[in-house]
Amino acid sequence: MQLTTEKFIRDFKDTLHEEQMIKVPDASPAELFETLAHTIRKYITPLWLERRRKLVESQQKIAYYFSIEFLPGRMLETNLLNLGILDTVKEGFAELGVDFDAVRNAEHDMALGNGGLGRLAAAFMDSLATTGYPGFGNGIRYQYGLFKQKIVNGYQVELPDDWFGSLGNVWETRKDHDAVFVNLYGNVYLRANEEGRITPIYENAQVLRAVPYDVPQIGFGNDNVNNLRLWDVEIPEKFEHFYPTLESRRKVTDITAVLYPDDSNSEGKELRLIQEYFMTSAGLQTIIKSYLKQGLPLEKIHEKVSVHINDTHPAVAPAEFMRLLIDEYGLEWNEAWQATVKTMSYTNHTILSEALEKWDAGLFKYVLPRVYQIILEIDNRYVAELANRGIAPEMIENTRIVKDNQVHMAHLAIIGGHSINGVAKLHTELLKEDTLRDFYAIYPEKFNNKTNGIIQRRWLQISDEPLSAEIDKLIGNHWRTDIHELRKLLDYQNDQQVLNDFYRVKQEAKARLAAYIKESTGVEVSTEAIFDVQVKRLHAYKRQLLNLMHIIKLYWDLKDNPDKDVVPRVFIFGAKAAPGYHFAKSVIKLINEVANLVNHDESLQGKLKVVFLENYRVSLAELIIPAADVSEQISLASKEASGTSNMKFMMTGAITLATLDGANIEIKDEVGDDNIVIFGMDKDEVYSHYQRHDYYSRGVYESNPVIRRVVDTFINGTIPNASQEGSEIYEALITHNDEYFLLEDFASYVAAQEKIDQLYRDKGKWAKMSLVNIAHSGKFTSDDTITQYAQEIWNLKK
Numbered sequence: 001m002q003l004t005t006e007k008f009i010r011d012f013k014d015t016l017h018e019e020q021m022i023k024v025p026d027a028s029p030a031e032l033f034e035t036l037a038h039t040i041r042k043y044i045t046p047l048w049l050e051r052r053r054k055l056v057e058s059q060q061k062i063a064y065y066f067s068i069e070f071l072p073g074r075m076l077e078t079n080l081l082n083l084g085i086l087d088t089v090k091e092g093f094a095e096l097g098v099d100f101d102a103v104r105n106a107e108h109d110m111a112l113g114n115g116g117l118g119r120l121a122a123a124f125m126d127s128l129a130t131t132g133y134p135g136f137g138n139g140i141r142y143q144y145g146l147f148k149q150k151i152v153n154g155y156q157v158e159l160p161d162d163w164f165g166s167l168g169n170v171w172e173t174r175k176d177h178d179a180v181f182v183n184l185y186g187n188v189y190l191r192a193n194e195e196g197r198i199t200p201i202y203e204n205a206q207v208l209r210a211v212p213y214d215v216p217q218i219g220f221g222n223d224n225v226n227n228l229r230l231w232d233v234e235i236p237e238k239f240e241h242f243y244p245t246l247e248s249r250r251k252v253t254d255i256t257a258v259l260y261p262d263d264s265n266s267e268g269k270e271l272r273l274i275q276e277y278f279m280t281s282a283g284l285q286t287i288i289k290s291y292l293k294q295g296l297p298l299e300k301i302h303e304k305v306s307v308h309i310n311d312t313h314p315a316v317a318p319a320e321f322m323r324l325l326i327d328e329y330g331l332e333w334n335e336a337w338q339a340t341v342k343t344m345s346y347t348n349h350t351i352l353s354e355a356l357e358k359w360d361a362g363l364f365k366y367v368l369p370r371v372y373q374i375i376l377e378i379d380n381r382y383v384a385e386l387a388n389r390g391i392a393p394e395m396i397e398n399t400r401i402v403k404d405n406q407v408h409m410a411h412l413a414i415i416g417g418h419s420i421n422g423v424a425k426l427h428t429e430l431l432k433e434d435t436l437r438d439f440y441a442i443y444p445e446k447f448n449n450k451t452n453g454i455i456q457r458r459w460l461q462i463s464d465e466p467l468s469a470e471i472d473k474l475i476g477n478h479w480r481t482d483i484h485e486l487r488k489l490l491d492y493q494n495d496q497q498v499l500n501d502f503y504r505v506k507q508e509a510k511a512r513l514a515a516y517i518k519e520s521t522g523v524e525v526s527t528e529a530i531f532d533v534q535v536k537r538l539h540a541y542k543r544q545l546l547n548l549m550h551i552i553k554l555y556w557d558l559k560d561n562p563d564k565d566v567v568p569r570v571f572i573f574g575a576k577a578a579p580g581y582h583f584a585k586s587v588i589k590l591i592n593e594v595a596n597l598v599n600h601d602e603s604l605q606g607k608l609k610v611v612f613l614e615n616y617r618v619s620l621a622e623l624i625i626p627a628a629d630v631s632e633q634i635s636l637a638s639k640e641a642s643g644t645s646n647m648k649f650m651m652t653g654a655i656t657l658a659t660l661d662g663a664n665i666e667i668k669d670e671v672g673d674d675n676i677v678i679f680g681m682d683k684d685e686v687y688s689h690y691q692r693h694d695y696y697s698r699g700v701y702e703s704n705p706v707i708r709r710v711v712d713t714f715i716n717g718t719i720p721n722a723s724q725e726g727s728e729i730y731e732a733l734i735t736h737n738d739e740y741f742l743l744e745d746f747a748s749y750v751a752a753q754e755k756i757d758q759l760y761r762d763k764g765k766w767a768k769m770s771l772v773n774i775a776h777s778g779k780f781t782s783d784d785t786i787t788q789y790a791q792e793i794w795n796l797k798k
């Protein structure tokens with residue numbers, strides 16, 4: 001959009017005056033933020049309406065992305081950048097004497113997600129709007145986002161994330177007229193009506209009102225505005241008398257109160273099942289209603305609508321869609337089923353079996369009696385059809401939806417849809433060969449890969465403005481609209497001046513982070529040190545503990561030989577642990593106690609520092625990632641489906657230190673062996689251990705004195721205030737045979753870290769590697785990922 005600085009200043013002052021009745025110098029950053037957001041909303045609204053009008057008029061096919069998590073972080077700068085008015089607003093603020101950074105920091109992160117999965121969903125919203133494909137999000141308007149993490153005495157403490165605060169969500173619009181009803185519980189009978197049609201009779205159902213709040217998703221430089229629809233729950237007016245007490249009302253509002261703070265386990269909780277069904281049913285109901293307004297026949301809905309199931313949480317969608325088509329709109333089973341399969345598609349995000357959702361059949365039937373009947377019918381027909389095709393009984397049993405008294409949600413998503421994709425090449429291969437092998441034999445045509453991606457606008461243009469400016473100087477600014485142009489940087493890989501400039505920009509980002517570290521933890525770190533960063537959810541498979549073991553080894557090296565010639569290091573961690581994940585919390589405690597130990601040890605001469613930054617989230621990631629020299633991507637090969645922080649780090653010039661896991665493999669293929677540091681077992685070696693059952697961690701521990709010394713450090717009192725946690729770690733590594741092969745990969749990790757130390761000594765060489773990484777990072781734009789979804793799965797047109 002077009003906007004002059006003068007007009008912006010006028011609009012901003014008018015809004016401030018109207019809404020706050022104060023003048024600029026008197027306003028707090030929060031008031032200024034709210035005013036700015038409201039000013040921008042006035043710019044967005046006409047674009048939003050126009051987009052809707054055009055979509056209705058053109059009757060284009062629309063994809064709906066169903067996800068129980070969206071993790072956009074802050075929206076202000078993204079919205080300004082995408083509208084094309086970020087610089088105008090910054091100039092306007094400069095004229096008004098307002099500190100833009102203070103206003104930006106007044107926005108609370110929108111953290112309706114745990115980690116990578118929710119972040120991907122948010123990235124896709126931006127990329128859909130930017131590429132111009134009609135794609136809308138569908139999720140839950142949680143009252144509390146992912147918990148706020150405090151570190152107290154080295155322990156994680158969880159506080160509620162009251163993200164609405166006093167401002168509410170400044171970006172949303174409540175859409176009362178699109179509210180729908182969702183039924184739970186009760187009994188269902190099937191009766192024949194006068195025409196002999198079997199119809200369900202509901203008795204004693206609990207009826208909830210689902211109210212949507214729409215959040216605009218603005219495309220970059222195209223004035224295109226899509227919709228992220230988040231559902232809230234309310235008590236329907238005519239049932240209010242059933243809820244006379246505050247407590248009974250709270251039971252209802254609890255449905256959208258909290259995000260489940262766990263991104264790896266499916267918690268078999270009734271409330272979670274209700275959340276999943278609630279957003280899925282509400283979303284599908286409005287989709288069908290808006291489709292029918294076009295006057296087209298329902299059995300052809302797949303020609304105008306795609307429904308995407310992001311992980312298994314919305315995987316009840318095929319069954320609920322069948323229920324709506326048959327019970328509410330009178331379609332026959334077969335035509336409803338064909339439309340359903342053609343409408344639905346599913347992304348798998350993990351091969352960890354504990355994360356593949358299964359529901360107890362009794363609970364499912366109790367909460368969703370009619371949907372359960374439909375699932376049984378789908379399951380029966382599936383079994384009959386496969387038997388008919390001559391599929392082996394064992395294979396049918398492995399893949400059916402209801403078995404051993406459990407409802408397998410991934411199976412429902414695969415059977416009830418036409419596409420299942422993994423999120424990186426290796427991950428998709430593993431799905432085909434292993435996790436979903438039988439499904440792949442039955443439906444090979446449904447399987448495909450869509451490697452995850454990231455929003456370069458947030459992770460480069462916004463979060464690393466100085467680097468972006470440096471890139472502009474070299475190759476012009478066209479890369480800002482076509483990220484693949486970053487490849488032109490390769491022309492400068494041997495230009496000493498350019499390499500010096502890149503090095504300087506990185507040092508400046510490190511200085512900004514160093515200031516934050518000092519302010520938030522009191523620890524002083526030198527920007528001459530290598531900033532070695534691991535930020536992501538805390539999980540055993542991601543192996544933060546392996547990183548810590550290497551730190552302990554360095555500690556002993558320096559204690560033995562204080563004059564040892566090493567490049568100083570600052571190890572930086574950021575990670576939330578699921579509140580019920582005991583092991584992960586012990587690792588956090590140990591990282592913090594090792595930090596206490598080394599940061600206060602004068603004999604180390606500042607060569608080793610360890611920092612744990614609390615409350616890792618998108619806005620903190622934007623500060624940390626541009627300042628990284630080393631990106632730690634050290635999961636056990638085969639366990640990290642894709643990873644996306646690996647891509648963010650690469651884009652701002654960190655060198656990846658990685659196992660051959662997830663998208664690390666694709667990063668290596670892009671930059672070449674010389675511009676990444678790889679270590680550890682590959683997936684075949686890991687699987688061969690599984691097959692041969694030949695891993696024995698105690699053997700490694702007993703025969704390798706270096707490992708033995710590191711592991712013993714957890715239990716011999718070296719690390720103060722953590723003897724309990726230390727012995728738990730020891731038990732996991734030695735008594736429980738080290739499930740994630742840390743001891744096996746340790747030697748090769750240490751060697752890789754020594755290589756990093758050597759490489760960093762040659763600043764020119766390092767800067768060149770950094771530049772090559774940036775130059776190749778365009779490969780991982782989510783704009784391209786979403787284009788592949790749109791063309792290959794959803795069959796959309798721009």
Ligand SMILES: *Cc1c(COP(=O)(O)O)cnc(C)c1O
Pocket residue numbers: 114115116117119535536537616617618621642643644645646648
């Ligand atoms: C990108 C991102 C993640 C995902 O990190 P991985 O290392 O890929 O697991 C998690 N949390 C936040 C806040 C992120 O920005």
